[in-house]
Amino acid sequence: xxxxxxxxxxxxxxxxxxxxKNAQLLIRAGFVHKDMAGxxxxxxLGLRVIEKIKTIIRDEMNGIGGQELSLASLQDSQVWKKTDxxxxxxxxxxxxxxxxxxxxxxxxFTHEEPLTLLMKDHxxxxxxxxxxxxxxxxxxxxxxxxxxxxxxxxEFLMKDLYSFSKDExxxxxxxxxxxxxxxxxxxxxxxxxxxxxxxxxxGTFAKFSHEFQMVTDAGEDTIYIDEEKGIALNExxxxxxxxxxxxxxxxxxxxxxxxxxxNIFTLSTKFSEPLELNFTDESGKNNPVFMxxxxxxxxxxxxxxxxxxxxxxxxxxxxxxxxxxxxxVLVNGSDETNARxxxxxxxxxxxxxxxxxxxxxxxxxxxxxAGEKFGDSxxxxxxxxxxxxxxxxxxxxxxxxVEVKDRATGEVQDMTVDELVEKLKTNV
Amino acid sequence: xxxxxxxxxxxxxxxxxxxxKNAQLLIRAGFVHKDMAGxxxxxxLGLRVIEKIKTIIRDEMNGIGGQELSLASLQDSQVWKKTDxxxxxxxxxxxxxxxxxxxxxxxxFTHEEPLTLLMKDHxxxxxxxxxxxxxxxxxxxxxxxxxxxxxxxxEFLMKDLYSFSKDExxxxxxxxxxxxxxxxxxxxxxxxxxxxxxxxxxGTFAKFSHEFQMVTDAGEDTIYIDEEKGIALNExxxxxxxxxxxxxxxxxxxxxxxxxxxNIFTLSTKFSEPLELNFTDESGKNNPVFMxxxxxxxxxxxxxxxxxxxxxxxxxxxxxxxxxxxxxVLVNGSDETNARxxxxxxxxxxxxxxxxxxxxxxxxxxxxxAGEKFGDSxxxxxxxxxxxxxxxxxxxxxxxxVEVKDRATGEVQDMTVDELVEKLKTNV
Numbered sequence: 001x002x003x004x005x006x007x008x009x010x011x012x013x014x015x016x017x018x019x020x021k022n023a024q025l026l027i028r029a030g031f032v033h034k035d036m037a038g039x040x041x042x043x044x045l046g047l048r049v050i051e052k053i054k055t056i057i058r059d060e061m062n063g064i065g066g067q068e069l070s071l072a073s074l075q076d077s078q079v080w081k082k083t084d085x086x087x088x089x090x091x092x093x094x095x096x097x098x099x100x101x102x103x104x105x106x107x108x109f110t111h112e113e114p115l116t117l118l119m120k121d122h123x124x125x126x127x128x129x130x131x132x133x134x135x136x137x138x139x140x141x142x143x144x145x146x147x148x149x150x151x152x153x154x155e156f157l158m159k160d161l162y163s164f165s166k167d168e169x170x171x172x173x174x175x176x177x178x179x180x181x182x183x184x185x186x187x188x189x190x191x192x193x194x195x196x197x198x199x200x201x202x203g204t205f206a207k208f209s210h211e212f213q214m215v216t217d218a219g220e221d222t223i224y225i226d227e228e229k230g231i232a233l234n235e236x237x238x239x240x241x242x243x244x245x246x247x248x249x250x251x252x253x254x255x256x257x258x259x260x261x262x263n264i265f266t267l268s269t270k271f272s273e274p275l276e277l278n279f280t281d282e283s284g285k286n287n288p289v290f291m292x293x294x295x296x297x298x299x300x301x302x303x304x305x306x307x308x309x310x311x312x313x314x315x316x317x318x319x320x321x322x323x324x325x326x327x328x329v330l331v332n333g334s335d336e337t338n339a340r341x342x343x344x345x346x347x348x349x350x351x352x353x354x355x356x357x358x359x360x361x362x363x364x365x366x367x368x369x370a371g372e373k374f375g376d377s378x379x380x381x382x383x384x385x386x387x388x389x390x391x392x393x394x395x396x397x398x399x400x401x402v403e404v405k406d407r408a409t410g411e412v413q414d415m416t417v418d419e420l421v422e423k424l425k426t427n428v
Numbered sequence: 429x430x431x432x433x434x435x436x437x438x439x440x441x442x443x444x445x446x447x448x449k450n451a452q453l454l455i456r457a458g459f460v461h462k463d464m465a466g467x468x469x470x471x472x473l474g475l476r477v478i479e480k481i482k483t484i485i486r487d488e489m490n491g492i493g494g495q496e497l498s499l500a501s502l503q504d505s506q507v508w509k510k511t512d513x514x515x516x517x518x519x520x521x522x523x524x525x526x527x528x529x530x531x532x533x534x535x536x537f538t539h540e541e542p543l544t545l546l547m548k549d550h551x552x553x554x555x556x557x558x559x560x561x562x563x564x565x566x567x568x569x570x571x572x573x574x575x576x577x578x579x580x581x582x583e584f585l586m587k588d589l590y591s592f593s594k595d596e597x598x599x600x601x602x603x604x605x606x607x608x609x610x611x612x613x614x615x616x617x618x619x620x621x622x623x624x625x626x627x628x629x630x631g632t633f634a635k636f637s638h639e640f641q642m643v644t645d646a647g648e649d650t651i652y653i654d655e656e657k658g659i660a661l662n663e664x665x666x667x668x669x670x671x672x673x674x675x676x677x678x679x680x681x682x683x684x685x686x687x688x689x690x691n692i693f694t695l696s697t698k699f700s701e702p703l704e705l706n707f708t709d710e711s712g713k714n715n716p717v718f719m720x721x722x723x724x725x726x727x728x729x730x731x732x733x734x735x736x737x738x739x740x741x742x743x744x745x746x747x748x749x750x751x752x753x754x755x756x757v758l759v760n761g762s763d764e765t766n767a768r769x770x771x772x773x774x775x776x777x778x779x780x781x782x783x784x785x786x787x788x789x790x791x792x793x794x795x796x797x798a799g800e801k802f803g804d805s806x807x808x809x810x811x812x813x814x815x816x817x818x819x820x821x822x823x824x825x826x827x828x829x830v831e832v833k834d835r836a837t838g839e840v841q842d843m844t845v846d847e848l849v850e851k852l853k854t855n856v
Contacts (some may be wrong), residue, residue, distance in 0.1 A: 133435060
């Protein structure tokens with residue numbers, strides 16, 4: 001797209017009350033807008049990143065058998081009373097509101113209850129199991145403090161998957177598959193090297209749950225990493241008993257601040273029993289369904305990427321989630337230079353990558369100074385920048401080259417337009 | 429996908445409290461789940477329809493220059509007090525809730541206010557105008573009655589576009605473009621022939637607004653149609669003065685029940701003035717931005733399609749929004765027949781249409797009686813049904829033919845697999 005038509009502008013300063021690096025950068029670069037503390041809107045550039053992250057997650061969830069649906073936000077109190085999660089003393093982050101007839105309803109902070117109830121229409125026999133169901137849906141959580149930018153919103157998009165299995169064994173197989181899928185997701189979005197599978201307390205029904213913790217100074221949690229094993233423990237399970245079970249030596253721990261970018265839980269029959277989600281097994285006996293839940297906060301992941309990969313000039317998007325593949329920057333010059341930029345833009349948008357995607361180009365065709373354009377480009381953080389200016393060198397045959405800069409490494413190369421096309425097609 | 433893996437099941441009866449035809453059929457066929465009155469969840473089949481409708485709308489909105497974003501649901505009362513829309517007497521369908529610190533916040537029933545405020549960061553000069561911004565976002569409306577199924581939800585996905593122009597003339601040009609885009613959308617989703625541009629009251633700032641009304645017995649509105657001109661008036665403007673302005677003869681009116689599937693409003697400076705969204709014009713003068721808003725309720729449109737096009741056997745999806753292109757139904761028979769169905773399934777899912785989309789196949793490979801499968805297939809309403817059974821005829825060269833039935837017309841044809849592939853590729 002032409003940057004001259006994009007409605008958002010970059011800004012020098014983030015709002016004064018914004019203390020998190022991720023939101024500061026994302027607001028300055030025009031990716032998000034802060035409506036209130038912990039409430040953010042996603043502008044076109046930000047929405048493109050969200051959609052790319054969703055696509056990566058969706059592919060992995062479909063790959064392990066997930067079926068996508070979309071549950072409602074408004075929650076019937078009667079259902080949550082059955083699992084004892086309606087009381088504000090038991091769950092302290094509900095948003096509640098009232099229907100016109102004065103009936104109190106909640107705004108879903110998670111969806112175990114309504115989905116368990118819904119599945120009663122569709123699960124009756126062992127033949128109906130296992131089933132894996134997920135959604136990308138807005139959660140509302142009445143956070144006391146909301147100081148982590150888009151990493152802890154009062155409303156935020158979450159991918160939540162729920163598994164329905166016959167027994168603990170069938171559940172365990174899926175749980176492990178999902179663990180692997182989660183690590184692939186974090187690899188694909190560019191933070192795999194910073195992210196550890198972290199043992200956490202499993203609650204009443206399981207020894208452990210697992211968090212996926214990304215190491216960052218902006219983290220709200222502390223984790224204890226065994227680098228050799230590539231795993232970590234969180235605060236609540238960092239004790240002798242667990243060290244022995246997991247087989248780690250606390251003397252070798254590296255302590256780090258980290259942010260949770262995903263978590264997976266064994267729920268067992270915690271929800272299926274009170275809500276009576278049962279199935280008839282092969283012998284005709286009635287059993288409660290064995291459940292699990294698996295969450296990734298999408299804006300939290302986006303914020304974590306910004307925290308981990310930005311530098312002092314701005315954001316550095318990994319290619320997989322960048323809002324555009326290439327930032328074509330025209331330094332306005334001679335008529336010939338300007339026309340050359342136009343024709344390169346037209347050529348690039350017609351290309352497809354080797355995997356069939358369109359090459360996505362943002363073309364800075366604005367009437368602005370070169371310094372402003374370069375500053376904005378660094379701030380916005382598209383992986384590849386291509387500069388067209390009067391100063392472009394000429395190749396051996398007299399053809400003008402383009403200047404290609406890698407946002408992450410800062411490496412600069414002059415190349416022909418055909419070489420650029422080939423580079424973008426193969427995404428290297 | 430294999431229907432044996434789909435977690436939803438069809439059901440004979442809709443919930444007793446569900447009085448609308450659209451929700452009855454959609455619940456029975458496994459497209460939606462009713463959580464409470466006016467609160468529906470979208471199951472995998474339903475979500476596929478929603479996504480197809482969104483794609484059609486998105487293409488048209490991008491085509492007239494729209495830029496997509498996603499605004500927050502939680503609303504700051506201070507902003508709405510400035511436009512005098514916070515008071516529950518003035519706006520009677522708010523859902524309101526409270527932050528942990530007791531501050532009252534609302535759940536957006538529309539988004540003029542927060543977007544107008546947001547645009548102050550991005551609009552300063554005539555050079556920044558016009559701009560067109562839209563989203564697909566959940567609206568919360570505390571409806572007194574919710575008896576129209578998914579056509580009137582207490583929470584629902586809405587496409588809302590907002591236009592920001594220099595003056596009434598520039599606004600008018602876009603308004604007309606959007607009117608045309610809306611009619612293309614209704615044509616594409618299969619209800620164009622039933623939908624009328626309908627004059628409605630414009631409120632304080634404009635003579636008229638426009639509704640897009642689809643004729644149906646399930647409609648909540650009455651419209652007065654001039655068939656010759658292809659336009660209609662709604663109740664509130666059906667008077668002598670308007671007949672003269674619009675140039676219609678009320679003697680020729682056809683009266684019909686109808687449901688509003690879209691609406692467009694001239695807002696003028698109703699929001700930009702109190703929220704001080706101004707721009708500097710060419711002469712250096714400061715002016716309020718001239719605005720418009722343009723809405724389509726996505727589940728409402730889905731419900732309207734069901735109301736308009738279903739028959740006594742079930743839903744009849746238009747090809748453009750059907751959850752799958754083809755319903756491959758195996759009537760379990762000889763090993764050879766069953767193997768033939770498998771190989772046809774594998775062949776079909778590998779095909780692409782001439783416009784590059786995958787052919788989407790749902791394969792009824794369930795261990796169930798033929799009658800149940802045919803009944804479910806009619807209820808679910810995929811446009812093309814292909815039956816594989818022991819009874820399939822053989823062509824001249826001995827090759828088994830497949831039986832192809834058109835869901836809308838009931839027409840049945842025997843054809844070779846290659847002919848079927850060709851038919852699906854060209855989508856005829």
